[in-house]
Amino acid sequence: MSSHYEAPIRRPLIVGDKSYHDITVEVAAPIEGKANKLWWTAFTIALLAFLWGLGSIMYTIGTGIGVWGLNKTVGWAWDITNFVWWVGIGHAGTLISAVLLLFRQKWRMGINRSAEAMTIFSVVQAGLFPVIHMGRVWNAHFVLPIPNQFGTLWTNFNSPLLWDVFAISTYLSVSLVFWWTGLLPDFAMLRDRAVKPFQKKIYSLVSFGWTGRAKDWQRFEEVSLVLAGLATPLVLSVHTIVSFDFATSVIPGWHTTIFPPYFVAGAVFSGFAMVNTLLIIMRKVSNLEAYITVQHIELMNIVIMITGSIVGCAYITELFIAWYSGVEYEQYAFLNRATGPYWWAYLLMMSCNVFSPQFMWSKKLRTSIMFSFFISIVVNIGMWFERFVIIVTSLHRDYLPSSWTMFSPTFVDIGIYVGTIGFFFVLFLLYARTFPVIAQAEVKSILKSSGENYKKLRDTNHE
Amino acid sequence: MSNRVIQAMYNDDDILMDAVKEVRAANHHIAEVYTPFPVHGLDKAMGLKGTRIAITAFLYGCVGFSFSIWMMNYMMIEQWPQDIGGKPSFSFFLNMPAFVPIMFELSVFFAAHLMVITFYMRSRLWPFKEAENPDPRTTDDMFVMEVTVEGNEEELVSFLEKTGTVEIKVTEKHN
Numbered sequence: 001m002s003s004h005y006e007a008p009i010r011r012p013l014i015v016g017d018k019s020y021h022d023i024t025v026e027v028a029a030p031i032e033g034k035a036n037k038l039w040w041t042a043f044t045i046a047l048l049a050f051l052w053g054l055g056s057i058m059y060t061i062g063t064g065i066g067v068w069g070l071n072k073t074v075g076w077a078w079d080i081t082n083f084v085w086w087v088g089i090g091h092a093g094t095l096i097s098a099v100l101l102l103f104r105q106k107w108r109m110g111i112n113r114s115a116e117a118m119t120i121f122s123v124v125q126a127g128l129f130p131v132i133h134m135g136r137v138w139n140a141h142f143v144l145p146i147p148n149q150f151g152t153l154w155t156n157f158n159s160p161l162l163w164d165v166f167a168i169s170t171y172l173s174v175s176l177v178f179w180w181t182g183l184l185p186d187f188a189m190l191r192d193r194a195v196k197p198f199q200k201k202i203y204s205l206v207s208f209g210w211t212g213r214a215k216d217w218q219r220f221e222e223v224s225l226v227l228a229g230l231a232t233p234l235v236l237s238v239h240t241i242v243s244f245d246f247a248t249s250v251i252p253g254w255h256t257t258i259f260p261p262y263f264v265a266g267a268v269f270s271g272f273a274m275v276n277t278l279l280i281i282m283r284k285v286s287n288l289e290a291y292i293t294v295q296h297i298e299l300m301n302i303v304i305m306i307t308g309s310i311v312g313c314a315y316i317t318e319l320f321i322a323w324y325s326g327v328e329y330e331q332y333a334f335l336n337r338a339t340g341p342y343w344w345a346y347l348l349m350m351s352c353n354v355f356s357p358q359f360m361w362s363k364k365l366r367t368s369i370m371f372s373f374f375i376s377i378v379v380n381i382g383m384w385f386e387r388f389v390i391i392v393t394s395l396h397r398d399y400l401p402s403s404w405t406m407f408s409p410t411f412v413d414i415g416i417y418v419g420t421i422g423f424f425f426v427l428f429l430l431y432a433r434t435f436p437v438i439a440q441a442e443v444k445s446i447l448k449s450s451g452e453n454y455k456k457l458r459d460t461n462h463e
Numbered sequence: 464m465s466n467r468v469i470q471a472m473y474n475d476d477d478i479l480m481d482a483v484k485e486v487r488a489a490n491h492h493i494a495e496v497y498t499p500f501p502v503h504g505l506d507k508a509m510g511l512k513g514t515r516i517a518i519t520a521f522l523y524g525c526v527g528f529s530f531s532i533w534m535m536n537y538m539m540i541e542q543w544p545q546d547i548g549g550k551p552s553f554s555f556f557l558n559m560p561a562f563v564p565i566m567f568e569l570s571v572f573f574a575a576h577l578m579v580i581t582f583y584m585r586s587r588l589w590p591f592k593e594a595e596n597p598d599p600r601t602t603d604d605m606f607v608m609e610v611t612v613e614g615n616e617e618e619l620v621s622f623l624e625k626t627g628t629v630e631i632k633v634t635e636k637h638n
Binding site for chain 2: 019020021024145152153154155156157158159160162163166167170173174177178181184185188189191192193204205206207208209210211212213214215216217218219220221222223225226227230231233234237241244440441442444445448
């Protein structure tokens, strides 16, 4: 017992009187049980939204990008807004699994599996938008430096758009591998419990024959640590490079050096909000309240509060620098952002992203589950509008006043966006019924140090 | 050396750790230990050498870094130097700052993927691989120590019984 010491002041991360076997049973329960009506309703809605989006995508590809609301002045709007929004959401998973691993934060273990799943599913949504925006999607492989019929015609490595291709594909593939390696022991647990032959076959296949040898665990832990070390700068680089898509241009409002840290903070902010949205529902529906505790939600709210405040500082710094630069174009871009025809979007962004997270200073509010859920939705809306404000308000009034215009989305723009939300939830709902949603092997390894029953036992022994 | 192993099962990681230390102290050979989760310090207690997989990751990262430099120099500077946006591709070092993001991404890409592939190969993990754990409960809450039988089998069994095991099985070695 002494080797599992943890300071008594730390609150338990696993609530209730749990044994190793209880953890196994409770993590396997949602997979072994039958889906209830609520799941089927949610799944049907998500599937319909996905199909609607698929139809809109096919219509876009069949007819052309002209079916979107884009015009000569505003050449990037909903599509890139959605792209950046989804990539941003995709940041929390790796942050939780990698950065918190390096900082030895044990609370990550209850939530890292689902956060990583969310990351992968949302990066898939993000990737759709640039590909559709290419217009001729069948030529999408041209973004890769592969030999072609032109012999020596290669991609342009000076372009931030190409950096993005490399950053996003590295991020998606490394996150996937990180996730799957962590899943092996948990799939093995499901395999060894499976009664139905088909289930046993599937989980044998995906667990890669994991057996839990001492040497394998030693390598497993080293691999996790090194992957965390690699994924940490990777996750920071991804949104940095996404911000380069804007920052390396010469558009007033985009051409700012603050973009990389500001985008990364915003991404973490929106990602944690989405983790809260998903897990607050999941812990209830899948009966995992003992593993995803109120403390987990509180800690995520604190991260939301801090990153929201960083984003707020960035907004104000941007305004100050625009004025201080003395460049009239820059000054106008920001004045127009706040007081021009899109003032309502700016106001929505400011109130959702800067004002609303400040409620989390109150312990009562940040430990309230209903309030946390509400704020997580507000933050997601706010972060969508942040990208919309940055992209559309910087473009719609350019250097040439005769081409000033407004942007309004068509039903196709909206259809594709709703479709990606549907696709995301289709994937996430399927995941919730077939994957071990808690990293049970890792949770078992902290049961004796952070489990409520063991902590109590230790405290009474010391007194 | 006989082909027989004794599988001693434990239901607690701390009891297992003490048992591993006792068995080692009594100079018996531990063939393998199966655990449902990483037991910290078990590898040291068993006398396993440290893993060198982090070193391979570093080397793979160096390969990725070199490959990215070679690739971008070949494609942008040597084979078809173009003047893109008034920024001609005359020499590698003039263009180098624009290549930094992809140098970084490819270093990470190579290091991460090749290290994981090395891990899967070394630990014999791949799709369609049959699991070899002696008991299905070892992925749930049971810990199994396999001890090779050398000399008197009954003596070893009674020795292991005193280490807090909950079940003991004597079997032929499976591989």
